[in-house]
Amino acid sequence: MRELFEKLLKMDRRWIFLLVGIALMVPILKPLKLPGLKASTPVQDLYTYIEGLPEGSKVLISFDFDPASKPELEPMGAAIVRHCMRKKLKVVAMTLWVTGASLAQRVVESEATAAGAKYGEDYVYLGWKPGNVAVITGMREDIHVVFPKDSKQTDLSKIPMMQDIRRLRDFDLAFSFAAGSPGLDTWIAYGADKEKVKMGGGSTAVNVPSMAVFVQSGQLVGFIGALRGAAEYELLMNFSGTATRGMDGIALGSYLVAALIILANIGYWLTRKPKGVA
Amino acid sequence: MLFAKRQLPLIICFVVGVVTALQDFVPTNFSQKVSIWLSDWYIIAAMFASLLGFGSVALVHSGRIRRQMKGWGYSVLVFVGVVAMFAVGVISGGKEVSDSGSPTPLTWMYVYAMVPLQATMFSLLGFYVASAAFRSFRAKSLESTLLLAAALIVLIGNVPFSNYLWSAKMGLTEWQGIKIGMPDIVGWVMSTPNVAARRGVAFGVALGAIATALKIIFGIERAYLGGGD
Numbered sequence: 001m002r003e004l005f006e007k008l009l010k011m012d013r014r015w016i017f018l019l020v021g022i023a024l025m026v027p028i029l030k031p032l033k034l035p036g037l038k039a040s041t042p043v044q045d046l047y048t049y050i051e052g053l054p055e056g057s058k059v060l061i062s063f064d065f066d067p068a069s070k071p072e073l074e075p076m077g078a079a080i081v082r083h084c085m086r087k088k089l090k091v092v093a094m095t096l097w098v099t100g101a102s103l104a105q106r107v108v109e110s111e112a113t114a115a116g117a118k119y120g121e122d123y124v125y126l127g128w129k130p131g132n133v134a135v136i137t138g139m140r141e142d143i144h145v146v147f148p149k150d151s152k153q154t155d156l157s158k159i160p161m162m163q164d165i166r167r168l169r170d171f172d173l174a175f176s177f178a179a180g181s182p183g184l185d186t187w188i189a190y191g192a193d194k195e196k197v198k199m200g201g202g203s204t205a206v207n208v209p210s211m212a213v214f215v216q217s218g219q220l221v222g223f224i225g226a227l228r229g230a231a232e233y234e235l236l237m238n239f240s241g242t243a244t245r246g247m248d249g250i251a252l253g254s255y256l257v258a259a260l261i262i263l264a265n266i267g268y269w270l271t272r273k274p275k276g277v278a
Numbered sequence: 279m280l281f282a283k284r285q286l287p288l289i290i291c292f293v294v295g296v297v298t299a300l301q302d303f304v305p306t307n308f309s310q311k312v313s314i315w316l317s318d319w320y321i322i323a324a325m326f327a328s329l330l331g332f333g334s335v336a337l338v339h340s341g342r343i344r345r346q347m348k349g350w351g352y353s354v355l356v357f358v359g360v361v362a363m364f365a366v367g368v369i370s371g372g373k374e375v376s377d378s379g380s381p382t383p384l385t386w387m388y389v390y391a392m393v394p395l396q397a398t399m400f401s402l403l404g405f406y407v408a409s410a411a412f413r414s415f416r417a418k419s420l421e422s423t424l425l426l427a428a429a430l431i432v433l434i435g436n437v438p439f440s441n442y443l444w445s446a447k448m449g450l451t452e453w454q455g456i457k458i459g460m461p462d463i464v465g466w467v468m469s470t471p472n473v474a475a476r477r478g479v480a481f482g483v484a485l486g487a488i489a490t491a492l493k494i495i496f497g498i499e500r501a502y503l504g505g506g507d
Contacts, residue, residue: 067396070393138317257408
């Protein structure tokens with residue numbers, strides 16, 4: 001047994017890569033449809049809050065991520081835009097990440113087209129502006145100064161929907177789907193908290209522990225954590241998107257990593273030398 | 279010359295630092311205008327910093343190519359990528375969709391080169407994390423055992439199927455009035471020890487940032503001015 005674990009602990013890491021690859025690929029090729037998905041409290045809270053907004057409420061959505069985090073954050077962004085469109089809310093989308101500008105536009109345009117929403121009346125895409133924190137602080141004073149034109153180079157003053165949206169505080173709800181900084185915490189610290197704007201959002205799995213602070217303090221009305229959160233939101237929205245389809249891979253991958261950690265620790269305890277033995 | 283190199287930056291830093299800090303606590307029209315004005319300056323300064331950043335990257339990689347250091351071919355690729363993306367951006371006039379409604383070469387490069395390349399790089403993390411966890415995540419002490427236990431609980435507990443097995447199949451939802459469903463256990467780990475640690479770190483970082491900012495504003499910390507005359 002000892003020899004077996006010694007061999008296991010010295011295993012070439014390419015075997016681990018292969019195992020991870022298989023664990024992630026199998027559910028893509030043959031979906032397992034594992035049961036158990038249920039909306040967690042922060043996701044349910046966000047859904048309930050949006051459901052409670054009256055028609056025509058103004059919502060700001062900032063897609064603060066780049067292509068690297070697209071698989072994790074795009075599904076939740078799409079689900080929220082879809083929900084807003086379904087509820088006939090006025091959506092203003094933007095991004096603080098230059099490499100995310102096209103991604104955000106695609107998500108908004110595709111969901112808006114599917115919902116039959118009209119540009120300039122039901123939704124607007126402002127695009128990207130450099131400055132990070134400066135953009136947020138500027139939007140607190142005057143959005144039309146920070147973004148004189150939208151992504152289509154139309155003057156904001158000529159867009160019907162933007163006539164009564166001048167400042168951050170004009171929004172009934174703001175979102176940030178963030179892969180890092182600037183992101184959700186930046187929006188909370190420099191925008192939402194200062195202007196008393198309700199804030200919701202989502203983040204990648206690695207950022208979920210950091211965001212738990214804001215969920216617990218009530219600074220977020222709701223929160224979508226990683227792909228699982230997005231899958232929960234899709235469940236509430238009654239559709240099966242890329243997040244739901246990705247859950248099987250997440251499950252097998254997580255179980256594999258957990259099994260590897262447990263095996264490595266059993267091996268460590270079985271093969272370790274007593275103190276004082278060289 | 280010494281005034282321009284030493285005193286002037288210190289004066290600018292002091293004035294801008296104090297004004298920026300004060301305007302946040304004075305909600306008047308004037309202070310708001312100052313805030314917007316300073317934000318514009320921040321954006322301009324950030325753009326120059328970006329240029330400086332690119333200059334630094336170019337310097338490092340051109341040096342690697344010149345000396346033909348190990349992996350210098352990758353440095354060539356850095357320049358090829360920058361020039362190609364810049365050229366395509368100029369050719370496309372910075373637009374993603376042409377006047378005729380078709381996607382421009384810029385869009386093509388973004389969708390078919392940048393998106394898959396970045397996604398691939400990030401995806402590789404999953405493989406390396408699994409390998410690193412297998413090789414180094416050991417219960418060698420009480421602290422590392424606690425960390426390991428918390429990690430396993432969150433890792434396994436975050437999978438919906440685990441909750442299905444735990445609650446629906448094994449019936450583990452409550453014990454002596456305490457909720458012990460998988461989401462409850464994971465929720466406790468995330469909202470109690472995790473949040474406590476995060477808040478501690480956040481307070482520490484914030485206090486450190488304030489102390490450093492004050493040192494820079496009042497000219498005690500001058501490393502940003504660079505060395506020598």
